[in-house]
Amino acid sequence: MAATAAATKKKTGSKAKSKPAPTPAGEVQSQVIAPELEKIPEVKDAPATDTVEKNPLLDRPLDPKAKSINVARVSLLEQARNTWLVNVDMNTTPEQCLDGSFWEHVAKLMQPGDNIHILPDDMSWEQVLHVCGQEPLFLHVVQKSFYKLVPATAPTIIPSRYKVQFAGAHHKWRVLRDDKPLKDGFATADLARRYAANHQAAVAR
Numbered sequence: 001m002a003a004t005a006a007a008t009k010k011k012t013g014s015k016a017k018s019k020p021a022p023t024p025a026g027e028v029q030s031q032v033i034a035p036e037l038e039k040i041p042e043v044k045d046a047p048a049t050d051t052v053e054k055n056p057l058l059d060r061p062l063d064p065k066a067k068s069i070n071v072a073r074v075s076l077l078e079q080a081r082n083t084w085l086v087n088v089d090m091n092t093t094p095e096q097c098l099d100g101s102f103w104e105h106v107a108k109l110m111q112p113g114d115n116i117h118i119l120p121d122d123m124s125w126e127q128v129l130h131v132c133g134q135e136p137l138f139l140h141v142v143q144k145s146f147y148k149l150v151p152a153t154a155p156t157i158i159p160s161r162y163k164v165q166f167a168g169a170h171h172k173w174r175v176l177r178d179d180k181p182l183k184d185g186f187a188t189a190d191l192a193r194r195y196a197a198n199h200q201a202a203v204a205r
Helices: 002-018 189-203
Strands: 083-088 115-120 125-135 138-148 162-166 173-177 180-186
Touching: 162 189, 173 189, 180 189
Parallel strands: 083 115
Antiparallel strands: 115 125, 125 138, 162 173, 173 180
């Protein structure tokens, strides 16, 4: 009988544990939170990566405002610097004109900022140089432009007995017949060729 009472008590106790007592009306049932759930995990910011591009316009400091130009720095171009015209012989090359020692005899006439226009006697090319620096026997120059001058018209074909050659700045272009000077003073080679062709036609009549 004692064993039966113990079994009944055990059975009744197990049922009491499995079914909680009902909550009276008007009361809120409290819940017990496990200790391991009380701590909320801390959320950390994601580490910065190198893939984020920076805006160079935002990182660069602002440029200071430029000062207004003074009237003392304004002048006429013709008064501030010189433009020179230099005639060289036909054997002079454009590369030789870039050598500072080429100007040793006239370097004292020029000053930084000047422009030099170079033409050979036959006017086959033109080169413009800018004077960067000046010494007593030396010019520091840089090439601004170079043009190869080709006549727009085709050159006249001259007979085999005639030759056309440049005779210098004074005599200019000259016509030779059988290697003997016939006439000089032509401004261009094409004019000299035309004369040679006309002369041959007059002799052949």
